[in-house]
Amino acid sequence: MPSCPLRVAVVCRSNVNRSMEAHSILRKRGFRVQSFGVGSRVKLPGRSSNRPVIYDFSTTYKRMYEDLCRKDRECYRRNGILYLLGRNDRIKPRPERFQECSDPFDVIFTC
Template sequence: MEAHLRLSTATAGFPVISFGTGSLVRLPGPSITQANVYSFNTTSYDHMYEELRGKDERLYRSNGILTMLDRNRNLKWGPERFQDWVPGLPRTEHVEKGDKGAIGTEGGVVDVIITCEERCWDAVVDDLMNKGSPLNRPVHVFNVDIRDNHEEALLGGKAILDLADRLNEAAATERSVNGTAGWENGSGAARQGFDEKVPEILAEWQEKYPHLPALWTLAWL
């Protein structure tokens, strides 16, 4: 979610959808065997925040969970699962037991997907294959491996924003020179020129951030 924050508040104003890939949302509890478990798509960040604050505010404030949830609830309604996302389906108001909260009005299409852990990258690539490319639309899937702690998340978020800026600049240049025809299905000159530049962009980015191992593949929505 740190990357979500960086991208959505950047000067470029990137439209962002964020997901998890596990079966449940798991947050640290009082011990390693007492995790706090929540369902994707139906539990709001505000609900998690208030519940954990009520359980033990001192504990969850000291370990950073309340700070994280407070940030998250100001970004979006609640956690969503990637495997439940339907490409091309406009996203509408979310309802949980009569409580309404906006989770976005995106059109359900993306050009780039970025994960922060290799197992999540594997899950995303596998799920895209399972979805069967209903839109026949190319999508670049990156993994930027970030350790799961606050300091690394901050550094990783900045690096992901840098990668997004580089990709956005290259795409804007191609559209300016070659127009936007065929961009969505990858058949136009602009989109093909952008797709061909991505490996070079990633290689240059990786030279700047050698401590953040990266993966990339071209997949289809």
């Protein structure tokens, strides 16, 4: 690893699944990494495929987790969303939008 690691950004639509998994892996390997979404809102799979659960980017992962537990804990545990939100909460408090970041990056991965 170089003495001054690359500044890496990882971007996906909602900053919940792909970008956060890459964030976790890259951080464990010593990279300076930030992850982002580019959507207007965070969309998570709902109880049916045509009814996603939608949150503002200002909503914390913990709050999303608690809200989904109130709605249908077993459904969201089974489809893995609660696991993703728990992991994300251990990495950072809430999703972030790439459009609102002015930090410079050496590499930007899109997922």
